[in-house]
Amino acid sequence: MTSMIPAVPNHPPVQFGKVGVLLVNLGTPDGTDKVSMRRYLKEFLMDRRVIEWSRFLWYPILFGIVLNTRPAKVGKAYETIWNKDLDESYLRTYTRNQSDLMAKAFADLPNVRVDWAMRYGQPSIRSKIDELQKDGCEKILLFPLYPQYAAATTATVNDEAFKALLKMRWQPALRTVPRYHDDPVYIDALANSITSHLATLDWEPEVVLTSFHGIPKSYFMKGDPYHCQCHKTARLLRERLGWSKEKLQVTFQSRFGPEEWLQPYTDKTVEKLAQEGIKRIAVINPGFVSDCLETLEEMAVEANEIFHHAGGEKFAHIPCLNDSADGMRVLEHVVRRELQGWV
Template identity: 75%
Template sequence: MTAEAATGQPQQKSGRIGVLLVNLGTPDGTDYTSMRRYLREFLTDKRVIEWSPWKWYPILFGIVLNTRPQKVGKAYETIWNKERNESFLRTYTRNQSELMAGRLADLPGVIVDWAMRYGTPAIGDRIQALKDQGCDRILLFPLYPQYAAATTATVNDKAFEKLVRMRWQPALRTVPDYHADPAYIDALASSITRHLATLDWQPEKILASFHGIPLAYSQKGDPYYGQCIETGRLLREKLGLTDEQLVVTFQSRFGPEEWLQPYTDKTVENLAQNGTRRIAVLNPGFVSDCLETLEEIAEQAAESFLHNGGEKFTHIPCLNDGEDGMRVLEKVVRRELLGWV
């Protein structure tokens, strides 16, 4: 007699391993409703905005969510993947998941899926889907080379939140940061070298622009700043550049408080005003190109540099779903699956 027949209950699948790639998130569309829904989920995350809700929510619901959806929606429209009617972050993350599944084809019983911390597909839904396919072990991979509470930790939080509600929990491993992994540094260096080889000019300076966080978060113990600085140092060493030739900066600040410095936008403006004529900018902290790289850097920063006297500006794409980038992600996944496969 089978277990199902003996108990009268459906036999649940088990014995498989899930790999869940998770990126920040994306709105489902550029319209007001989609943008407001996305921004509300993002900006009510206490890991992202650590202010007291009594202080923050009147501003968020009274001002931000009534004005910012239109502005951000217009920005998304300039970099929207029109062919698939979605953000490029969604396109690249899906591609990374599909390519990872192919690269792990030699590991029987491993299933690869993807999710977003904000928006869809939701982390909890994809954990459930993996469990329903028989995954009793899941490797959760927040796609951030550098650790920050507002990125890596909130992905982990959301996954654990799902586990709290599950009767039969899968075993869960979380992938740590890989900001100094030689494969990651090699891939970044290779992407810079290849991109610059396509130009008929050479930059006087290269900016490695990372997403910023409020300075207070760093002062409370968040390791993000030090890891970004270390990535920049290792990248300089790999390329044989000086501190003056490759500069670490921080972008995307929001609100009135002080964030990590130097600020990317101010640095770009000051370089142009002080005689630097040719610069290149890359975004080592982003696994995939998105609004912050395609619109904030490739469009806004470029416009600012040229407007203030610069002559040549180039944005070096993220690793995305290219061979170098996939090699890094695969190395990290295989390392973290040791003992399970």
């Protein structure tokens, strides 16, 4: 039961006794204009977990070149997939919807409060942890929305949350959700999304690519488990569908900078398949909980164009789980599992 400590003079009542659940996704710019894009990219690309280069090497490139050229280019890409009705990115739309639906799922537990935040941009992790604590959440389950663990995604969310605790006198107890790349509920949801989407087509793909966001190969060589977890997700999905390695293939997208990243690259693979005579393919992004720039523009638009330009004929992008019934079933399953002993 939620409790309240009586207020002392000039001090508001202190809430306690609740449990918070904070869903955290990567982030989103506030708008597609150059100023908003620059602010977002600056926060993102200054993260030492994202770019591990020496600051002496990276900052001249970041502030001298990247932040002067990339905001306009990325802003134009965002404009093509912007949620015009709500004037926001679809990542923000879906993450908020996931939080609202999760709150309804826990309506039977009035002491559980669900909220959402972004690692980069607004609302910030720090502001939401502060809000939850002030609302009486003595315990908070932090849920980085990444099925596969990577230092540049899951770890940086955890870092930011613990930095927030450094500023707090009354710290809530904090749990972090581990990777769930091989959870049967997650694998089933992915399989269902593939079969249901393919059922809407009047053609069958010869190849289905599972395109994961890439990381520099050097991060993998330093011990990051991301590459292995992506391949395990694909293997389990392949087994669940009863498909061969040729039918369901693993690729990596969104490389940035001069370094070698995890291979095979999605764009190069799409082009190669078409050149080899493959006429029909589909692409799914199992590592993304919500559709975003990397799925709606980079895959559904750019990869589609590359495939057709190289001789392909039929291309389909399978949406992320988003706020679908299957998608929410996965998120609720993980949250209820990780809240055991707290509720």
